[in-house]
Amino acid sequence: MNGPSQALSKSRYIFISASQCGALLQFYATTRSLTNTKQLHAHTITSGLLMSDHSARLRSKLAATYAFCEGIKYARRLFEDLPYRSSLLWNMMVRVYSQKGLSKDALTLFVEMLASGEHQPDNFTFPFVLKACGDLLWLDMGMSVHCRALATGFGLDTYVQNSLLAMYMNCGEKEAAKRIFDGMVKRTAVSWNTMINGYFRNGCPEEALMFYDWMIDSGEEPDPATMVSVLPACGYLKDLKQGRCIHELMEVKRCGAAISVRNSLVDMYGKCGSLDEARMVFEEMVERDVVSWTTMIGAYVLNDDARSAMALCHQMQVEGVSPNTVTLAVLLSAAASLSALKHGKCLHGRVIRCELQLDVTVETALIDMYAKCSCMNLSFQVFMSTSRKRTVPWNAIISGYVYNGLAREAIELFKQMRMDRVDPDDATLISILPAYADLADLQQAKNIHCFLIRSGFHTRVKTTTGLIDIYSKCGSLDSAHKLFNSIPKNDNDIVSWSAIIAGYGMHGHGESAIQLFDQMVQSGLKPNEVTFTSVLDACSHTGLVDEGLRLFKCMISDYHMKPRADHYTCIVDLLSRAGRLKEAYELIKAMPFEPNPAVWGALLGGCVIHENVELGEISAERLFELEPKNTGNYVLMSKIYGAVGRWDKAQNVRNMMSEMGLQKTPGFSLIEVRNVFDAPKLTTSMNGSFSNVRQKKLTMNQNAAK
């Protein structure tokens, strides 16, 4: 950047007085013209104006103009040399630092202001200082500024109070913000918007919507910022009804014309799964920016319509809008969710051509895409090419290893991350804890538990829930339950309940699991699909047939849920083990969607225990179609034939296997099969394999719920 002395040669101010100079500076300040300010500054030096009697006033004006024009470096230099600094100039300097994101500098200057004793901070100073505290998440500093504002009589100023709301919300202190809000004599739309947005960002979308309703009821006029604050909460909660109401009101109040508001609307409809409405709003937009396009593309990706996403991306470029890093990250996540490696590689090529490979968003999306396509070598290669100083790429690679079932590798990387002094965050722990659960190693579980306590993460509900899962899988139910009890009652969420219920279930304590389930319902929490999987699984592990069936019915009639494949698997398993094979088969036939191999496998398992050839054949036939290469199914069917003495049929199954080119498993002869898989062992091994599959699903569902 050229300084004032460089600008000298271009000087066009021949004869100019100090007052003319002041007027010009005011003009440059309003037009934010840094170059002109530098030129005029140079002129004041050469013309001797800065040596005159008015020099202090002129230097002060120059400093203010520089501050306005974002020439903060020059402003600071002049500011420091001034013999007297007006309160306005102090405020202006603090403001510029705060607004430019130089929060530490803003606070340092604020402290200097206090130390100089020249002026006391006023109703203009506090908002800038509080913004800086909020941006830095410096709660202690924010609180002492708050105290000072109260002590100096500015605590009831609307601007100061609104800034306090924002500062506390930024620092995650919802209750403190609420206390101030409750005590406000005069609330403006900004106060309401800050609360709505603050609750949403602090993980309380329901409260955000509540505040919005309260705002409307109290007669406060919503503005565009209200809309962009409340719509994400509707999208997050998939509350299409509320979203539509807001859309309607927006049209009535005419506060939805801004492009940012239209973008939020598209996003809300997309998140609520209403692609038609999202597209309608998108199509009706008079003006679209890259965010509009990216949001609409993201809506298609979210709703599993990758084809439309790609088509729209093409159209976007035809219309001359270039994708940005976020657009590419969205497209990469589409490739990841489809496991479309070829497409993902094309996108990678494009990233390189656009020279966007150094952007952390894109890097992370690439790592994730390769991991979801099961290409851990490429995923790792991209990871190694990043600077590895930020947390996010570490999270992506760790979760990639966990996703591919490589728990040990994930844990090694997690240890390396800590050695490299990269700070893990909530997402790192949510990714890594299931890896410890997979290991089911009590010593390792204790190690990670210690780490969580040392690093302060043990107070988070999600982390504790992860630990409950780990201790459960290690067979240490006592520790799991103690952890569960350590969660404050108000913070107990559906996921932590599901985890402890699953813990009891997987160790055959069905009664305790049901008891916990009832307790949970009594505490006012509504069970979700995952909770039902846990409790139904517990029933099938303990053989609680009637209870299981009761809960299954309750899920459908009382909670109006549509059972998923894993719920059917639990019930089929439950009935089949109890010998109620016909009922199990009837249930499969009544399923509203195509039964998956797990469901048929549960029936076949029951047929093995109860030596039922007829239903065994039906389920095996379906399984041979669905998973022709799964040797286990052939083994089980031949086991049934063997048990009833149908050696010829058993031989046929063996021949089928050979025709399929499947390798004979060691000992796959009927005589040997009997030895290897004698009945009790068989049941155990089946329990193991089915419960593993279910457990994985449970973990995945819980992660999705998180």
Add this chain to the structure above:
DNA sequence: TTAGGGTTAG
């Protein structure tokens, strides 16, 4: 001179 707001990745 002052306060609040949108899209993405784990």
